[in-house]
Amino acid sequence: MTDPRRDDDPxxxxxxxxxxEEAKAMGREGMAHPSTKPVLIGAGVxxxxxxxxxIVTWPIGLIAGAGFMLYKRVRP
Structure with missing residues (x-):
C-alpha cells in the first residue's frame, strides 16, 4: 500500500x-524586504x-498573526 503523502514532497x-531563511532575510533587509510589511500587518491584526x-493575550495573538502571515509568504 502506498502512502498518499510522500516523504519526498518538497x-x-x-x-x-x-x-x-525568509525570517533571516527579513532581518537583514528590514523594511526593504517584500515579506516584512505583510508579516508586521499580520502581527498587528x-x-x-x-x-x-x-482568553487569548496580545503576545499570543501577535505571534500567531505573524506566524500565519510568514507561512502564507513561504507557502502561498
Missing part, C-alpha cells in the same frame, strides 16, 4: 527551513484580535 519537507478575545 513543499512539506522544507517548510521550516524556508521559513527560517493578531494582537488586536487577541485583545478582543477574552
Amino acid at each position: 513543499i512539506d519537507r522544507y517548510i521550516l527551513k524556508d521559513a527560517v 493578531g494582537a488586536v484580535a487577541a485583545g478582543i478575545l477574552p
Whole structure:
C-alpha cells in the first residue's frame, strides 16, 4: 500500500527551513524586504484580535498573526 503523502514532497519537507531563511532575510533587509510589511500587518491584526478575545493575550495573538502571515509568504 502506498502512502498518499510522500516523504519526498518538497513543499512539506522544507517548510521550516524556508521559513527560517525568509525570517533571516527579513532581518537583514528590514523594511526593504517584500515579506516584512505583510508579516508586521499580520502581527498587528493578531494582537488586536487577541485583545478582543477574552482568553487569548496580545503576545499570543501577535505571534500567531505573524506566524500565519510568514507561512502564507513561504507557502502561498
